[in-house]
Amino acid sequence: MADDIRRILVEEAAKLRPDVSAVDGGTPLGTGGLEMDSLTIAELAVSVETELGVDLIGMEIDQAKGMTIEQFAQHIRTFLSAGEAK
Amino acid sequence: MSAVITGIGLVTPLGRHPWTVFADLCAGQSGLVKAPDDHPAVSLCAVGMAPPVESADLLPPAERHMADRFELMALAAARDALADAGLVVGVDADPYRVAVVLATGAGGTTLFEAQAVAQFERGRRGVSPLLQPGFLSNMAAARIALEHGIMGYSSAIAAACASGAHAVAEGLRLIREDVADVVVCGGSESPFGPTAVASFANARALATRWASPAEACRPFDLRRNGFVLAEGAGVLVVENAAHAAAREGAGYAALAGWGASTDAYHLTVPRPDGKGAAYSMRRALADAGLGPGDVGYVNAHGTGTKLGDAAESAAINDAFGDCQPAVSSTKAATGHLLGAAGAVEAAFTAMALAAGDLPPTRNLDEPDPRCDLDHVRGESRLSAVDAAMSNSFAFGGHNVSLVFTTPPARRKRHGAPHRRSLRLRKQG
Numbered sequence: 420m421a422d423d424i425r426r427i428l429v430e431e432a433a434k435l436r437p438d439v440s441a442v443d444g445g446t447p448l449g450t451g452g453l454e455m456d457s458l459t460i461a462e463l464a465v466s467v468e469t470e471l472g473v474d475l476i477g478m479e480i481d482q483a484k485g486m487t488i489e490q491f492a493q494h495i496r497t498f499l500s501a502g503e504a505k
Numbered sequence: 506m507s508a509v510i511t512g513i514g515l516v517t518p519l520g521r522h523p524w525t526v527f528a529d530l531c532a533g534q535s536g537l538v539k540a541p542d543d544h545p546a547v548s549l550c551a552v553g554m555a556p557p558v559e560s561a562d563l564l565p566p567a568e569r570h571m572a573d574r575f576e577l578m579a580l581a582a583a584r585d586a587l588a589d590a591g592l593v594v595g596v597d598a599d600p601y602r603v604a605v606v607l608a609t610g611a612g613g614t615t616l617f618e619a620q621a622v623a624q625f626e627r628g629r630r631g632v633s634p635l636l637q638p639g640f641l642s643n644m645a646a647a648r649i650a651l652e653h654g655i656m657g658y659s660s661a662i663a664a665a666c667a668s669g670a671h672a673v674a675e676g677l678r679l680i681r682e683d684v685a686d687v688v689v690c691g692g693s694e695s696p697f698g699p700t701a702v703a704s705f706a707n708a709r710a711l712a713t714r715w716a717s718p719a720e721a722c723r724p725f726d727l728r729r730n731g732f733v734l735a736e737g738a739g740v741l742v743v744e745n746a747a748h749a750a751a752r753e754g755a756g757y758a759a760l761a762g763w764g765a766s767t768d769a770y771h772l773t774v775p776r777p778d779g780k781g782a783a784y785s786m787r788r789a790l791a792d793a794g795l796g797p798g799d800v801g802y803v804n805a806h807g808t809g810t811k812l813g814d815a816a817e818s819a820a821i822n823d824a825f826g827d828c829q830p831a832v833s834s835t836k837a838a839t840g841h842l843l844g845a846a847g848a849v850e851a852a853f854t855a856m857a858l859a860a861g862d863l864p865p866t867r868n869l870d871e872p873d874p875r876c877d878l879d880h881v882r883g884e885s886r887l888s889a890v891d892a893a894m895s896n897s898f899a900f901g902g903h904n905v906s907l908v909f910t911t912p913p914a915r916r917k918r919h920g921a922p923h924r925r926s927l928r929l930r931k932q933g
Contacts, residue, residue: 458773461709476548476706477713477730481811 424467427494431466432488435459448491456484457481464495473499508680509756509912510748512590512742513581513852514691518553518735520840521585529854529887530864535719535838537733545699546734549711551718552697553735553840562647571635572648573613578845579645579693580652582824583607586689587653590742590754593688594653596750604658604685607673608668608692610844610899612661613640615698639647645693650858658683661845666806668692669739670847670897670905674763676743683788686748691740691848705734708773712809722841723868724807724834724877725814732808734874735840739849746912758855759907762795764788768902775813775898778818782896786824789894789906796826800864800908801890802881804854806898807834810842817896818876831888833881838869847897847905854895855909861889 422474425444434443435452446452448460455463460483464475481490519526529536540546544554553825558577561568563584583605587594617640625630638644650659658679662671669692676688689762696702705711712731715721723729743760754928766788767873768781775782790796806817814834821832835853842849859864860886869882892910 420744436870456771461707464709465707476709478709479730480709 421448423471424495425489427464427467427470427490428488431463435462438492442488443488444489448486448488451488455484457484460484467495506681507714507746508677508743508760508797509746509749510741510757510758511744511754512592513648513757513855514589515737515739515849515852516555516558516578517610517737517739517842518555518581519691521556522895523589523852523856525858527853527864530835530838530853531640531862533865533867533884536869537721537840539800541813545697546702549702549706549734550713550715551840553723553737553842557893562602562826568635571616571633571639573616573640574695574736575609575613575738576645576648578689578695578736581649582639582693582738582740583649583689590744592742594655598687598748600656602653602657602686603655604656604661604679604688605645605649606641606662606688606690606921607649608662608664608671608672608844608848609645610663610665610694611693611701612642613644614701615695616640618698618700624667627663629801631673642930648690654687664903665719665899665901666841667847667897667899667903668844668847669820670769670851670895670907671740671765672908673743673760673848673851674765676741677760677763680743680745681786686745688741688743689740690743691738692845694843694845695736695788696734696843697736700720708718710810715928718892720868722809722837724805724809724837724866724871725818725878725880726869727871727873729809729814730813731810732836733840735842737839737842737849739845739852741848741852755912756910758858759912760907761910762789762793762908764792765908766904768904773900776902777812777815777816777819779816779823781902782817782820782898783823783826783904784898785904786820789908793892793908793910795908797825800825800830800892800894801888802854802893803832803854804836804850804857804893804895805832806896807866808836815873815875816876817898818823821878829879832878833865833866833880835864837869845894850897851876851895851907854893854907858890858893858911861887863888863890872891908926923932
């Protein structure tokens with residue numbers, strides 16, 4: 420699932436920002452990268468929920484604008500792991 | 506020309522009777538619950554559900570099956586508000602000199618969604634010919650006018666979560682411009698359609714993961730994580746003060762000023778420095794002829810979101826400087842009534858002035874250092890303030906502030922106990 424999350428984020432980000440070339444794990448979600456706001460990042464999260472059948476409601480996304488795609492993928496993995504631990 | 510609030514009608518998660526609702530607010534009660542299993546918002550940890558409002562009590566038989574709940578709640582609140590004001594249109598006021606301004610954030614989307622499903626399943630014949638009057642945003646105003654024979658100005662205002670406050674401000678403008686002697690104004694919202702609920706949840710705007718619904722909404726608290734979706738309506742009777750005095754109705758409070766601004770920053774994120782909101786507050790103070798030191802209480806927008814509460818705190822600090830008023834958010838107890846919130850909270854603010862009792866912010870256990878305000882928390886604060894403000898901010902960057910003062914005369918206050926008697930009741 421770990422690689423799937425990054426793959427989905429890269430694919431969905433490329434769809435949402437077709438004007439940005441070469442989206443990969445190192446691409447920033449916010450300034451200097453995809454220039455996404457919190458609602459667009461929430462849309463990425465919904466794509467991961469849809470494709471993987473997981474629930475990310477309650478996951479903090481306020482700080483995601485300062486993350487790269489890989490960092491956001493790790494943020495999602497951490498949230499899901501915490502849920503499994505409970 | 507000055508205006509006074511002579512009637513209040515409420516349909517809220519804390520109930521309908523204004524002074525019972527206000528007493529519950531001051532006692533720190535919560536109106537928030539977990540939605541039942543068959544409710545569209547069952548996945549949310551908390552919601553604010555208003556009492557049932559039956560169409561059979563409000564509409565002619567042929568129309569009862571096709572009116573959105575936002576219209577029914579508005580009708581019920583308007584009926585209560587006019588009764589509270591002791592005002593019968595056509596008897597106590599010229600029908601052409603009575604106006605109605607009823608705001609809503611989204612209108613009848615719940616009914617529209619159900620009809621969209623029917624259209625998908627059954628085609629054209631699945632859709633009712635009564636759908637248009639059943640869901641259009643102006644139809645709450647229209648139905649109120651129809652029921653009470655109001656023949657003056659009427660309109661609906663849409664400014665998302667500032668809608669209700671805009672309607673009250675419009676009431677003041679209509680009185681001042683001598684368009685009307687009486688304005689029935691307020692807001693109504695029925696957001697519990699499955700799609701609307703999902704959109705708020707997916708936007709990560711809502712409070713999550715609270716085991717107790719009563720703890721979920723925590724304005725200005727360090728552990729806040731979103732707002733709680735709620736339904737309801739609030740209607741005020743705003744009346745020319747001379748018109749009210751002529752029929753011996755002094756009112757709950759004077760509606761003394763209003764201000765508005767726009768953030769022009771982002772569609773859903775508030776301007777972090779609160780400059781737009783601060784300008785709205787300053788405009789309202791100037792319009793009321795008051796300075797920052799004159800206002801003793803602010804009923805904050807305070808939804809319980811991290812960014813929104815911090816931005817409003819910055820704005821209040823900016824607008825009031827060294828004269829910080831007492832601040833509380835009643836949304837902690839009611840949830841966020843969206844397009845109705847501004848009107849319901851305007852009513853609470855007027856009642857706080859009338860009662861000399863400032864309701865607390867429930868769940869404010871540990872104030873966020875970024876929200877450095879004179880919080881009313883724990884219990885209500887007995888304080889005979891002479892002026893108070895109600896703030897409403899919205900998706901879209903719309904900001905509205907309303908200023909209320911104690912009424913110029915206290916001959917008779919329909920529905921409102923005398924300030925001293927309420928205080929004695931509390932102390933006793």
